[in-house]
Amino acid sequence: MVRVLISVPKRVKRGEAFDVKLLISHPMESGQRRDAMGEAIPRDIINSFVCTYNDDEVLRADLFPAIAANPFLSFAVTAEQSGTLTMTFIDDHGVVQTETASVTVE
């Protein structure tokens, strides 16, 4: 489990786009570096990210080693009714982690 910070507005207007920001504590080891002994450090990144809102997709992203350590993602969402944002990401070991945030539409 990696640490995740999700920020969404407390309340949003029906049908109006709002911004979501996400930070994930992950080294995004690019596979391009060598350690002090000269050994290649194996690649270890989050390679896939999907965000859904009440089962409808918001966006999906393929992430490559050029994404900075402790990845930051920000994008816009629209909601017609209150519900749950679900963010799922997968790392190079196939570990799947899911985080949620609730959204109140008024």
Place this chain on the structure above:
Amino acid sequence: MMRRRFLVLTGSGLIVPLAPMHPARATPVQVAALIAELVGDATLRDERVKLDLPVMVENGNSVGMTVSVDAALGDVRSIDVFAEGNPLPHVLRVRFGPRAGAPRIATRIRLATSQTVTAVAKLADGSCWRDRVDLLVTLAACID
């Protein structure tokens, strides 16, 4: 992107860093091939995509980037970003679903060196659009 640098004091009292060790880099030709594959038969036009990146980068380890497309959300198939000066040039691919609020994504990327970054958007009608930014990556001075 291992970057180990040391300060060097020259005879004139100036301090300059030694050049970092550069790993293999992609080339503009490689990136052009990747983009050609993505674009297929469509023509690539320099409009409708906005790639926001600073032109002077303080540290290539983390560079804030926003890509947005001037098109209806449902029309945007994908956004791809390529960094031709990185060892692995493909940076990001994004596809939007029905609940996206705008065809826009912001993130932070690594840039191994000064270079040109290209964003390509593919629309549902097959048309492809592009924006490019040339940027200068400076070096941090003291590291461990």
Place this chain on the structure above:
Amino acid sequence: MIWRLAFATMLVLAAADKRSGYQDASPETRAMQDDDASNPGFLWVQQGETLWAERTGNAGRSCADCHASIRGVAARYPVFDARLGRPITLAQRIQQCRVERQGAGPLAPDSDALLGLTAYVGLQSRGMPIQVSIDGPARPFYEAGKALFETRQGQFNLSCAQCHDGLAGQRLAGSVIPQGHPNGYPEYRLEWQGMGSLERRIRNCMIGVRAEPFAADSPELADLELYLGWRANGLDVETPAVRP
């Protein structure tokens, strides 16, 4: 060499001339620090907040059990510790509570857990001016720290003061030489791709001039930090800051 002459008189920064490293950072880096939702340092703050509330050790007590508020504390550190008879840093004080009052093992220096707790405590002083005291028994340690700051060291034979008093504001390679203040620590450094302590930062600068860095938890480091703290008095705490 002209620069030798310029360094002959050591400058003491007047309050008005004090400049946080924030002001020397690029607009993009400053924006990253300004927005808590996009400042990666908050990933560590979040971990620290969890640890703050966690009951642990033989005593089974959490930090929160004993400390209703820790506001303003970080702005005063390092402080003179009467029992030890020398100055200690905020991280050392936290370790002290962990070992002596929680009955838990010490956290590894520069571990995410210790950085997290220190950042969480530091955040409770964000926006408050640094007020480090060098009165009374702290004085000789301040003098020792000042002397270290002004001593030339390493293969390049440069003192901290030569860069951070004498050359502050000028460019070294790509980066502006800041005044070298401790007001943002622990801080997220882009070069580290992570969070780090003031000790790590000082180690970086010492390696930069090819000097043997002071050992973690050495008295030299605490003395130097006491001097840095006093020198930064009046600057706002920015923890968790973001720097290139």
